[in-house]
Amino acid sequence: MKFGVVVFPGSNCDADCYHVIRNVAQQDVEYIWHQQHDVKGFDALVLPGGFSYGDYLRTGAIARFSPVMPAVIEFARRGGPVIGICNGFQILLEAGLLPGAMLRNRSLTFICETVNLRVNRTDTMFTNRYAKDQILQIPIAHGEGNYYCDNDTLKRLQDNQQILFTYCDSEGRETEEANPNGSVANIAGIINEQGNVLGMMPHPERCSEPILGGSDGLGIFLSVIDWCQGVSRK
Amino acid sequence: MKELTYRQMGLLDEEYQQIKAILGREPNYLETGMFAVMWSEHCGYKNSRPLLKMFPTEGPQVIQGPGENAGIVDIGDNQALVFKIESHNHPCAIEPYQGAATGVGGIVRDIFTMGARPIALLNSLRFGDLENARVRQLFRGVVAGIAGYGNCLGIPTVGGEVYFHPSYQENPLVNAMCVGLVNRDEIALAVASEVGSPIMLVGAKTGRDGIHGATFASEELTDSSAEKRPSVQVGDPFMEKLLIEACLELIREDLVAGMQDLGAAGLTSSIAETASKKGLGVMVDVTKVPLREEGMTPYEIMLSESQERMLIVPRPGKEERIAEIFAKWGLDAVVIGKVTGDGMFKVYEGEVLVGEVPVTALTEGCPVYVRQGIEPPYYQELKAYDIDNLPDYDLQEALLQLLSSPNIASKKWVYRQYDHQVMTNTVIVPGDGDAAVLRIKSTDKGVALTTDCNSRMVYLDPYRGGKLAVCEAARNLACCGARPLALTNCLNFGNPEKPHIYWQMQNAIRGMADAARVLNTPVVSGNVSLYNESTTAAVFPTPVVGMVGLLQDINQRCTMSFQDEGDMIVLLGQIRTELGGSEYLAVCHRIEAGEVPDADLDEESRLIEMLLELCAKGLIKSAHDISEGGLAVALTESAIKGQMGFRAELPGTAEQVTQVLFSEAPTRVVMSLAAENLEAVEEIASRYQLPLTILGRVGGRRLMISNGGHMLIDLDLDQAAKTWGEALTCIMK
Numbered sequence: 001m002k003f004g005v006v007v008f009p010g011s012n013c014d015a016d017c018y019h020v021i022r023n024v025a026q027q028d029v030e031y032i033w034h035q036q037h038d039v040k041g042f043d044a045l046v047l048p049g050g051f052s053y054g055d056y057l058r059t060g061a062i063a064r065f066s067p068v069m070p071a072v073i074e075f076a077r078r079g080g081p082v083i084g085i086c087n088g089f090q091i092l093l094e095a096g097l098l099p100g101a102m103l104r105n106r107s108l109t110f111i112c113e114t115v116n117l118r119v120n121r122t123d124t125m126f127t128n129r130y131a132k133d134q135i136l137q138i139p140i141a142h143g144e145g146n147y148y149c150d151n152d153t154l155k156r157l158q159d160n161q162q163i164l165f166t167y168c169d170s171e172g173r174e175t176e177e178a179n180p181n182g183s184v185a186n187i188a189g190i191i192n193e194q195g196n197v198l199g200m201m202p203h204p205e206r207c208s209e210p211i212l213g214g215s216d217g218l219g220i221f222l223s224v225i226d227w228c229q230g231v232s233r234k
Numbered sequence: 235m236k237e238l239t240y241r242q243m244g245l246l247d248e249e250y251q252q253i254k255a256i257l258g259r260e261p262n263y264l265e266t267g268m269f270a271v272m273w274s275e276h277c278g279y280k281n282s283r284p285l286l287k288m289f290p291t292e293g294p295q296v297i298q299g300p301g302e303n304a305g306i307v308d309i310g311d312n313q314a315l316v317f318k319i320e321s322h323n324h325p326c327a328i329e330p331y332q333g334a335a336t337g338v339g340g341i342v343r344d345i346f347t348m349g350a351r352p353i354a355l356l357n358s359l360r361f362g363d364l365e366n367a368r369v370r371q372l373f374r375g376v377v378a379g380i381a382g383y384g385n386c387l388g389i390p391t392v393g394g395e396v397y398f399h400p401s402y403q404e405n406p407l408v409n410a411m412c413v414g415l416v417n418r419d420e421i422a423l424a425v426a427s428e429v430g431s432p433i434m435l436v437g438a439k440t441g442r443d444g445i446h447g448a449t450f451a452s453e454e455l456t457d458s459s460a461e462k463r464p465s466v467q468v469g470d471p472f473m474e475k476l477l478i479e480a481c482l483e484l485i486r487e488d489l490v491a492g493m494q495d496l497g498a499a500g501l502t503s504s505i506a507e508t509a510s511k512k513g514l515g516v517m518v519d520v521t522k523v524p525l526r527e528e529g530m531t532p533y534e535i536m537l538s539e540s541q542e543r544m545l546i547v548p549r550p551g552k553e554e555r556i557a558e559i560f561a562k563w564g565l566d567a568v569v570i571g572k573v574t575g576d577g578m579f580k581v582y583e584g585e586v587l588v589g590e591v592p593v594t595a596l597t598e599g600c601p602v603y604v605r606q607g608i609e610p611p612y613y614q615e616l617k618a619y620d621i622d623n624l625p626d627y628d629l630q631e632a633l634l635q636l637l638s639s640p641n642i643a644s645k646k647w648v649y650r651q652y653d654h655q656v657m658t659n660t661v662i663v664p665g666d667g668d669a670a671v672l673r674i675k676s677t678d679k680g681v682a683l684t685t686d687c688n689s690r691m692v693y694l695d696p697y698r699g700g701k702l703a704v705c706e707a708a709r710n711l712a713c714c715g716a717r718p719l720a721l722t723n724c725l726n727f728g729n730p731e732k733p734h735i736y737w738q739m740q741n742a743i744r745g746m747a748d749a750a751r752v753l754n755t756p757v758v759s760g761n762v763s764l765y766n767e768s769t770t771a772a773v774f775p776t777p778v779v780g781m782v783g784l785l786q787d788i789n790q791r792c793t794m795s796f797q798d799e800g801d802m803i804v805l806l807g808q809i810r811t812e813l814g815g816s817e818y819l820a821v822c823h824r825i826e827a828g829e830v831p832d833a834d835l836d837e838e839s840r841l842i843e844m845l846l847e848l849c850a851k852g853l854i855k856s857a858h859d860i861s862e863g864g865l866a867v868a869l870t871e872s873a874i875k876g877q878m879g880f881r882a883e884l885p886g887t888a889e890q891v892t893q894v895l896f897s898e899a900p901t902r903v904v905m906s907l908a909a910e911n912l913e914a915v916e917e918i919a920s921r922y923q924l925p926l927t928i929l930g931r932v933g934g935r936r937l938m939i940s941n942g943g944h945m946l947i948d949l950d951l952d953q954a955a956k957t958w959g960e961a962l963t964c965i966m967k
Binding site: 009010012013015016019020023049050051053054055056109110111112113139141143203205206209211212213 | 386387651656657660661
């Protein structure tokens, strides 16, 4: 299958995602420059981390106006898998593909460290390689990852089981101490109602090879591959 | 802007006379300004150049030594590392966030200017006493500035060091190092080639920021330094990111003859350096320079230090393709002048010639001062200070005090703010090893990187301290399994016009040079930052060493963490008892004195070779060099990082326990290894003529050190980890 990694000016995890997809997951992958107007021929899209347009306004607020975004939105509406990581998640929020918004981290500083994530569902195209309630160790690296939404939205996310990943302690409990940035309900990653758009602050591409200290993140890429290949077999 | 006199611009009377002699007339205002910035210490190295000649700069591994934007070393397979360290001290004293941010921006430009992809950032920071609110604000601002800029660029900040001492109270040191990876056949150098070639300027628009930054960096800080805030530039990392990608694309397509970043002294310096290498001339029209502000004079335009700008001399006929690539990245590239054959630097404002000086007068013509150093009285006095008869101090209490000293405590509060994993190459992350280790994708190789300098040792004995800085850097790399290749340095000193300061410089440089020669780590690049003084005194002499090393096989890397219960703990190197200059004396007895322990360079060299052999043969599981806090802290850090306790028996007599625990004498490493490998390691040690002492075993949840059956230290591992891990975070809350 073929992945597309969307490159905005200021993206800086594009090469990392490309590397994991091509050299670790061994799939076809191409960069998609933000000025392209279509995403034909791709089976899944990744919006990588970085500081698109310097994030000088609000994170992701300018990138959503990039020429490629209407095609990304159309791709998502038709059910194509879209993964937004870190800045990619922020762009998906700004583009309205996912609900909620990002605030600055509670500490008001950038945080780069490995955290525990709980996998809340395994019947999705992004998590079928994991066990339910499995605890993943995945690095975060952001200054604005403090996910916020109002109570109604939170209730909808909970009712629809859209909260895929939550920050937790080593026992899987969603404690206040385990919440690195102040996110509502310890939210680290959510999917849309249709289940084909994932936004997550942690960086799975940074922990997809044992030499980097762990490969808990690889399962997300492999889940999408399995799911896509399962669909195409049907 | 108010007109300045040449003295206010930093020129001496005799220098002004020299300029008049060169031109055969009075220089006009613009010309005076151009000379003043080019002849500043920051650009011209007029006080340090004779001393820098002491450094060894050659070796089979060296592709490019000093004189270019950065040094280059060979790492095989047609690949090379490009690296340099640079200071941004004075801007940070005034405006910490922007000062630090633009320091990162400047060093990164030096690296990609040479065609290399920047792959890592490191830094070396010095601040005053953290009890002081202003110091905490500077510290917080500098760390945030480094993070803000580096994180946005997507270059991991993988290592560094931070120390605190009152001598840095008003004059912090902020040194940033960048390392890049380049294919040997894609190295770009900063030379204009042919007469008639256009000179293009690309990147940010030019504003009034940073005018006379180079001059500001070359004088002491005073009470009115805050008025120089306009001399501090403002950074735009997004612009820099675009420049990196665009410029590397130009290199890949082989479109440029010469490329030069605009740093200190802005257009004046970058144009002069580009033209002077081949004895060419240049003409530039300031009305072509895109401006950010209205009404800027030629003087302001030529001296502006606005950030994120690059000068490009295209290969003939490639201008159009270059413009296309810049347009793709949303950047404007404009032709502002051309290369000429007359050796003159001519500045036009439209049709009008507004300044004209010989190019080489600005560069090679910079005066050089050989000064006379005088040994300061403090040297013998502190050396002779009696540290043998100290009052008793509880050993366990001393260890806890040291673990919570900001100089020794975990720096997690700092590196947590730096993205140290982007690019997915960081295999040994900050805090886990004596150096950072990065893999090189699609090879088995790894590179190890470190910055080091114990400035208290340098202050007490500049010659020995200079040696120690180089030795420690090399030892740190070897502890990770990497062969030290070469170094870059940032020489931070006070005012060189003062004989005592000059003496510190002379001796520190001589010590570094001697060590670099014996350890085969030539100096390939560097930066000098003088006049680091405030109203009260000079900073500790701080010649920071940045060193790179190579692992042929990344699987042979080693960290400082204890790995398995039951492993043997051994001390490689001598049992030493010198306490001079130690953190123990400073923290527990408030004494900064004593004779600085010397490094035997031949022994250090054997120790490094032996560590490399041990790593290559997979005979050790951890290695951690003994530095600040001595053997006691080295053991404790290995235990904390490995989350495993230990039980150790201290060698030596009961009278020596304090010295053996806390001496910071060099050329020693604490290692852990599987018991079945002990014999093999002992054999290798005797081959290298290095002593090996069995200290104890890894295991349990307590840190236990005894001597002759007496328990000296018996600490809970978690308590030690908490003390060491949270001290800095608590102070900064």
